[in-house]
Amino acid sequence: MEETLKKIREEALSALDAQDCNVEEIRIKYLGKKGELTSVLRSMGQLSAEERPKMGQLANEVRATIEEKIASLAEKQKEKALFEALEKEKVDITVPGRKQKLGKLHPLTQVQREMEDIFIGMGFSIAEGPEVEYDYYNFQALNIPENHPARDTQDTFYITDNILLRSQTSPVQARVMEKQQPPIRIISPGRVYRSDEVDGSHSPLFHQLEGLVVDKGITMGNLCGMLETFAKTMFGENTRIRLRPHHFPFTEPSAEVDVSCFVCGGKGCRLCKGEGWIEILGAGMVHPNVLRNCGIDPDIYTGFAFGMGIERIVMCKYGIDDMRLLYENNVRFLEQF
Ligand code: PHE
Numbered sequence: 075m076e077e078t079l080k081k082i083r084e085e086a087l088s089a090l091d092a093q094d095c096n097v098e099e100i101r102i103k104y105l106g107k108k109g110e111l112t113s114v115l116r117s118m119g120q121l122s123a124e125e126r127p128k129m130g131q132l133a134n135e136v137r138a139t140i141e142e143k144i145a146s147l148a149e150k151q152k153e154k155a156l157f158e159a160l161e162k163e164k165v166d167i168t169v170p171g172r173k174q175k176l177g178k179l180h181p182l183t184q185v186q187r188e189m190e191d192i193f194i195g196m197g198f199s200i201a202e203g204p205e206v207e208y209d210y211y212n213f214q215a216l217n218i219p220e221n222h223p224a225r226d227t228q229d230t231f232y233i234t235d236n237i238l239l240r241s242q243t244s245p246v247q248a249r250v251m252e253k254q255q256p257p258i259r260i261i262s263p264g265r266v267y268r269s270d271e272v273d274g275s276h277s278p279l280f281h282q283l284e285g286l287v288v289d290k291g292i293t294m295g296n297l298c299g300m301l302e303t304f305a306k307t308m309f310g311e312n313t314r315i316r317l318r319p320h321h322f323p324f325t326e327p328s329a330e331v332d333v334s335c336f337v338c339g340g341k342g343c344r345l346c347k348g349e350g351w352i353e354i355l356g357a358g359m360v361h362p363n364v365l366r367n368c369g370i371d372p373d374i375y376t377g378f379a380f381g382m383g384i385e386r387i388v389m390c391k392y393g394i395d396d397m398r399l400l401y402e403n404n405v406r407f408l409e410q411f
Contacts, residue, residue, distance in 0.1 A: 075114065075117075075121065075125075075129050076129065076132060078114055079111075079114060079129070079132050079133055079136050080132075080136075082104060082110050082111055082114065082136060083136045083139060083140065085104075086100060086103075086104045086140045086143075087139070087140070087143060089103075090140075090143050090144065090147055095147075097144055097147050097148055097151065100144070101144050104140055105137065105140060105141065105144075111133065111136060111137055111140075114133065115133055118130065118133075178408075178411075180400075180408065181388050181392065181400065181408070181411040182281060182384055182385065182388055182400055184411060185384060185387055185388045185391060186263050186281065186283065186384050188308070189261075189263070189283055189304075189308065189384070189387070190261065190263060190283075192303075192304055192307045192308060193261045193285065193304070195307075196300065196303065196304075197259055198259050198260060198261045198285065199259065199260055199261075200260070200261055200262065200263070201246055201249075201250050201260040201261070201262045202246070202262060202264065203240070203243070203245055203246035203249050203262060203264070204240070205239060205240055205264065205265050205266075205267070206233060206237060206238075206239060206240075207237070207238060207239070207240040207245050208236055208237060208238075208245075209235070209236040209237070209238055210236070211240075211245035211248050211249060212230075212238060212240050212241060212242070212244075212245045213225060214367075215245070215248035215364065215367045215368060216244055216245070216247070216248060216323065216324040216364055216367075217323040217324045217361050217363045217364050217367070218323045218324070222323065224322075224323050228241035228242060228268060229241070229268060229269045230267050230268050230269055231267055231269060231278075239266075239267035240266055240267065241266055241267060241268050242266055242282060242284075242381060243262050243263070243264055243266060243282040243283065243284035243381060244284055244324060244379070244381060246260075246262035246264075246284055246286075247262075247284060247286045247324075247360075247364070247368075247379055248364070248367065248368050250262075250286065251286075251288065251364075251365070251368035251369070251370055252368045252369060255370065256288040256289045256290070256370065256375045256377070257288070257289040258286060258287065258288040258289070258377070259286075259287050259289075260285070260286050261283060261284065261285045261286075262283070262284040262285075262286075263281065263282070263283040263284075263384065264281065264282065265279055265280070265281055266279075266280060266281065266282050267279055268280075272398065273397075273398075274395065274396040274397055274398065275397050276397070277385070277397055277398070277401065280383060280384075280385050280397075281383065281384035281385060282381055282382065282383055282384065283381070283382055283384055284379070284380070284381045285379060285380045285381070286360070286377060286378075286379045287300075287377055287378055287379075288360065288365070288370060288375050288376070288377030289375060289376075289377065290374060290375060290376075291376070292359075292375075292376045292377050292378060293359075293376070294327070294359060294378070296378060297357060297358075297359070297378040297380070298315070298317065300378075301315050301331055301355075301357065301380065302314075302315050305333045305354075308387070308391075309333055309336040309390075309391070310336050312334075312336075312339065313333050313334055313336055314333070314334040314340070315331055315332065315333055315334075316331070316332045316333075316334070316351055317329040317330070317331055317332075317357075318330045318331075318332065320356065320358075322356055322358055323361070324358075324360065324361050324364045324379070325356075325357065325358025325359055325360060325361055325378075325379055326358060326359060326361045326362075327358055327359060328356065328357070328358035329356070329357055329358055330353055330355075330356055330357075331353070331354060331355045331356070331357055331380070332351035332352060332353050332354065333351070333352055333354055334350065334351060334352075335349070335350055335351060335352055336390075337393070338350065345390070345393055352390055354382055354386060354387060354390065355380050355381060355382035355383075356380065356381055356382070357378065357379065357380035357381070358378065358379065358380075359376060359377070359378050360376070360377040360378065360379050365377070385397055385400055388400065392411065
C-alpha cells in the first residue's frame with residue numbers, strides 16, 4: 075500500500091507539472107470521490123491495526139502535498155488569465171480624445187436673457203402671466219372693447235368666446251396692476267399668438283417682452299431715458315433712439331420707437347433698408363382708463379409701458395433676414411450663435 079500511495083503522489087505531481095495541465099481534471103482523478111487516493115483509503119480496513127495509522131498518516135501527507143500543489147497552481151493560472159485579459163483590454167491612452175459636442179441656448183433664449191439682465195439692472199423685476207388668457211385681460215382691461223378695430227390687427231386663436239391665446243404680453247400689465255398698488259416696475263417676457271400666415275416676418279407664435287412702470291410723477295421723459303439706456307446697452311454705446319407718434323388703445327400718448335441702425339450708424343444700409351433707423355418697439359404713457367380698470371387712481375399715479383418682439387431684436391442683432399430660421403431647429407444655423 076505504501077508503494078501505491080507513493081506512486082499516486084509521484085504521478086499526480088508530475089501530471090501537475092505538465093504545462094497547461096487541466097488542474098480540475100487531475101484533482102478529480104486523484105482526490106475526487108471515485109479518485110485513486112480515495113479508493114486506497116477505502117481499502118485501509120484490510121490492514122493490520124499496527125500498519126493502519128502509519129498508512130493513514132502517509133495517505134494524509136500525500137493528500138496534503140497534492141492539494142497544496144493544486145492550490146498554488148490554480149492561483150498561478152488565475153493570475154495568468156487576469157494578466158492575459160488585461161493585456162488584451164489595454165487602451166492606448168495617447169490616442170487623442172473625441173471632442174464632446176456641447177449644446178447651447180437658442181438665440182431667442184440668449185437674447186431674452188440678455189434683455190432681462192439689462193432691465194433687472196435698472197430695477198425691474200420679472201412678472202409672468204398665462205398664455206391662455208381671458209378676453210378681458212388681453213383686450214377689455216386694456217381699453218379695447220368688443221368690436222374695437224384694434225382687435226383686427228391682433229386677431230388670435232379663440233378657445234371659447236372669452237378665452238383666447240394672448241396676442242400680446244400686455245395683459246400681464248393688467249394682472250399686475252390689479253394685484254399690486256404702485257410703485258410698479260416689471261417686465262414680462264413670453265410667448266404670444268396671432269392668426270398670421272407664416273412668412274419671413276410673421277409667425278402664429280412669437281415672443282414679446284413687455285415693460286410697465288407706474289408711480290407718482292412718472293413722465294414720458296422717464297420712458298425716453300430708460301429706452302435710451304436699453305438701446306445703448308443692447309446695441310452699442312453710439313445707438314440713438316427716435317420716437318414717432320403712433321396709436322395704441324392702452325397708451326396715450328403713444329409712440330413707435332426706432333433705434334439708429336447699428337450696422338451703418340444711420341447712413342442707410344441693407345439691414346435698415348436705407349432708412350438709417352430700425353423700428354423695435356411700441357410704447358406710451360399708460361391710458362388713464364387702463365389704470366382705472368385695474369384699480370389704480372390716475373389722478374395720483376402715472377406710468378409708462380412698452381412692448382417689443384424678441385424675434386425682431388434677435389434678427390436685427392444678428393442680421394437674420396428670415397424669421398422662419400429661428401423656428402426650424404437647423405443645428406447648422408443655430409450653431410452660429
Ligand atoms: N402690446 C403692443 C403690441 O403688441 C405693444 C405695446 C406694449 C405698445 C406696451 C405700447 C405699450 O403691439
